[in-house]
Amino acid sequence: MKKEIEIFERYLKTKNLSLTKERKLILDEVFSIDGHLEADEIFLRLKKDKKDVSRATVYRTLGLLVNSGLVRKVYLGEDHIHYEHTHGHTHHDHLVCIKCGKVIEFSDKKIEKLQASVCRERGFQELSHTVQIFGYCKDCKE
Amino acid sequence: MKKEIEIFERYLKTKNLSLTKERKLILDEVFSIDGHLEADEIFLRLKKDKKDVSRATVYRTLGLLVNSGLVRKVYLGEDHIHYEHTHGHTHHDHLVCIKCGKVIEFSDKKIEKLQASVCRERGFQELSHTVQIFGYCKDCKE
DNA sequence: GTTTAGATTGAGACTAAATCTCAAGTAGGA
DNA sequence: TCCTACTTGAGATTTAGTCTCAATCTAAAC
Numbered sequence: 110m111k112k113e114i115e116i117f118e119r120y121l122k123t124k125n126l127s128l129t130k131e132r133k134l135i136l137d138e139v140f141s142i143d144g145h146l147e148a149d150e151i152f153l154r155l156k157k158d159k160k161d162v163s164r165a166t167v168y169r170t171l172g173l174l175v176n177s178g179l180v181r182k183v184y185l186g187e188d189h190i191h192y193e194h195t196h197g198h199t200h201h202d203h204l205v206c207i208k209c210g211k212v213i214e215f216s217d218k219k220i221e222k223l224q225a226s227v228c229r230e231r232g233f234q235e236l237s238h239t240v241q242i243f244g245y246c247k248d249c250k251e
Numbered sequence: 252m253k254k255e256i257e258i259f260e261r262y263l264k265t266k267n268l269s270l271t272k273e274r275k276l277i278l279d280e281v282f283s284i285d286g287h288l289e290a291d292e293i294f295l296r297l298k299k300d301k302k303d304v305s306r307a308t309v310y311r312t313l314g315l316l317v318n319s320g321l322v323r324k325v326y327l328g329e330d331h332i333h334y335e336h337t338h339g340h341t342h343h344d345h346l347v348c349i350k351c352g353k354v355i356e357f358s359d360k361k362i363e364k365l366q367a368s369v370c371r372e373r374g375f376q377e378l379s380h381t382v383q384i385f386g387y388c389k390d391c392k393e
Numbered sequence: 394g395t396t397t398a399g400a401t402t403g404a405g406a407c408t409a410a411a412t413c414t415c416a417a418g419t420a421g422g423a
Numbered sequence: 424t425c426c427t428a429c430t431t432g433a434g435a436t437t438t439a440g441t442c443t444c445a446a447t448c449t450a451a452a453c
Contacts, residue, residue: 127420129430149410163432168411184326184381188440189410204375213373220365224384227357232389233346240382241326242366247374269449271401291439305403310440330411331439 113140113179113196120177131162135170139180145191145212185212186243202240208249255282255321255338262319273304277312281322287333287354325381327354344382350391 117136118128138151152167171192174180183191186205201216220240228235244250259278260270280293294309313334316322325333327347342363346355362382370377386392 126429129419131431147410161432163434164410165412165433166431169430182328184383186324188332190330204370204373206375207378213375215369215373217365217369220362220369223359223362223365224382227359227362228346228384228386231346231355231357232392233348233355233384234387234392235384236349236386238382238384239326240366240380242370242375242377242380244370244378245376250374250376268400271448273402289439303403305405306439307404307441308402311401 131166132170134160145193204242206246211246273308274312276302287335346384348388
């Protein structure tokens with residue numbers, strides 16, 4: 110498995126961009142978090158560690174990480190975007206509990222296959238997808 | 252098929268709320284639009300028709316419409332929420348072209364069934380779900 | 394018809410997420 | 424070294440959405 114940093118640097122190369130100190134800090138921080146994260150969370154964590162990076166750079170770099178394919182955006186029913194790193198994980202989707210907020214990951218090969226065939230039928234070239242199922246988790250349903 | 256307005260009024264009744272002039276205007280506007288809409292779009296359309304309703308009321312009423320089950324939120328990859336009315340439509344999900352922005356609806360019973368069984372396995376009580384597949388549509392792929 | 398409690402609204406202040414601007418700094422190829 | 428293009432930070436700006444609160448409306452109870 111290629112290290113994230115190599116992939117990112119290679120991606121940046123293709124865009125004539127370079128792996129700066131700030132971009133590396135953000136990359137490391139993103140990959141140190143398991144699960145779902147918010148842009149501002151990265152900003153605040155770095156700030157706490159005295160590794161100051163501006164908000165603008167955090168947002169800009171997250172955009173690059175998404176474009177590089179290392180990270181993806183996820184919509185979890187809240188009014189802002191979450192991110193999660195995809196490199197080194199098998200693809201998965203989410204069950205979101207609307208009471209306690211828990212997010213349960215799942216993956217299902219058969220669903221993926223059916224989605225692929227929906228795309229094929231319509232001449233649509235899939236790049237990514239997200240599935241969210243909202244409801245009550247085991248502990249929250251009455 | 253029950254009229255939306257009856258369903259909405261019945262829903263409001265259960266919450267001890269009433270179908271006011273403003274709520275009716277918003278309901279009508281929402282159901283006059285086919286496809287996906289934004290909160291601000293409703294606000295501006297009503298304004299243009301001199302049927303002024305405040306932004307706050309538009310947002311509040313859209314929330315009620317979502318809770319009543321007549322309308323749902325959809326995430327289409329942009330940084331704000333879209334809405335679509337569900338009453339009178341069979342459930343569907345979306346293929347979103349990231350180049351031209353076109354949104355293609357699809358529905359697939361087999362996918363729905365598999366999702367239901369994913370939930371069952373995990374003791375999760377599904378209320379709703381959304382599937383978005385991002386990529387290039389027939390016309391935009393090279 | 395009055396009373397009254399609670400629902401409803403609008404205007405604009407406010408919040409939060411995300412983007413933009415621009416001057417100053419940096420990196421790397423020629 | 425020079426030069427060009429990339430990169431950054433600070434803070435202004437934009438945009439979506441929420442909140443506040445006084446004024447108004449509604450409808451059930453009297």
